[in-house]
Amino acid sequence: MTDLPAGRFITLEGGEGAGKSTQIARLKDKLERLGHAVVATREPGGAPGAEMVRKLLVEGPAERWDGTTEALLHFAARRDHLRSTVWPALKRGAWVISDRFADSTIAYQGYGYGVDRRMLDKLYGIAVGDFRPDLTLILDLPVETGLGRAAARRGSETRYESLAVDFHGRVRAGFLEIATADPGRCIVIDATRDIEAVAAAIAAAVRVRLGA
Numbered sequence: 504m505t506d507l508p509a510g511r512f513i514t515l516e517g518g519e520g521a522g523k524s525t526q527i528a529r530l531k532d533k534l535e536r537l538g539h540a541v542v543a544t545r546e547p548g549g550a551p552g553a554e555m556v557r558k559l560l561v562e563g564p565a566e567r568w569d570g571t572t573e574a575l576l577h578f579a580a581r582r583d584h585l586r587s588t589v590w591p592a593l594k595r596g597a598w599v600i601s602d603r604f605a606d607s608t609i610a611y612q613g614y615g616y617g618v619d620r621r622m623l624d625k626l627y628g629i630a631v632g633d634f635r636p637d638l639t640l641i642l643d644l645p646v647e648t649g650l651g652r653a654a655a656r657r658g659s660e661t662r663y664e665s666l667a668v669d670f671h672g673r674v675r676a677g678f679l680e681i682a683t684a685d686p687g688r689c690i691v692i693d694a695t696r697d698i699e700a701v702a703a704a705i706a707a708a709v710r711v712r713l714g715a
């Protein structure tokens with residue numbers, strides 16, 4: 504999407520309870536104070552059609568879908584999210600912050616369930632093309648800490664949380680490998696610290712990488 508102007512696309516990634524939602528609210532406020540128009544969005548979802556697909560993915564029993572079916576559903580939702588929300592906002596010059604994006608599909612369906620990476624990369628090409636986040640912040644913390652935080656939060660969207668701890672361990676390792684392989688795009692943030700310290704680390708990363 505080389506014809507897109509000034510807007511920037513930032514994604515937050517990491518396991519359940521890492522603090523993504525908490526930190527996105529902070530980062531949105533911060534960027535707005537700097538004068539940017541900001542759209543905070545999330546995956547799966549972030550557009551009416553994609554939110555319908557989200558319900559299929561985050562509710563119900565863990566064994567509802569196999570990894571490949573899940574990957575297809577995530578990329579279908581992702582394409583709708585991009586076309587309906589992300590690309591139009593970037594075109595207007597807004598900064599878009601997404602709570603999860605394609606790295607979550609690589610980490611959960613790829614590293615977690617063992618779906619073939621080449622297939623996921625092919626689906627990325629079909630659904631997303633050569634568009635990439637300008638910056639990806641990977642919030643990293645031990646699985647048990649994240650699941651403990653997530654359990655304290657109420658809700659019906661527990662399908663992924665209900666998967667085994669070793670699954671979440673593979674997801675965490677997957678995110679770290681993604682970051683190592685793509686250091687120009689990704690920064691790992693130590694998410695074990697308190698909310699203010701994590702927010703400061705994120706603000707510093709955005710300033711260094713994107714000049715904001």
Ligand SMILES: Nc1ncnc2c1ncn2[C@@H]1O[C@H](COP(=O)(O)OP(=O)(O)O)[C@@H](O)[C@H]1O
Pocket residue numbers: 517518519520521522523524525526652653655656694695696697698699701
């Ligand atoms: N740095 C932190 N330290 C302690 N608790 C946190 C921290 N960040 C978030 N939390 C709390 O942990 C829970 C999960 O945070 P949340 O932002 O919803 O995570 P995520 O969106 O990554 O699943 C929330 O109750 C939140 O208030």
Ligand SMILES: [Mg+2]
Pocket residue numbers: 523524525602
């Ligand atoms: Mg969240």
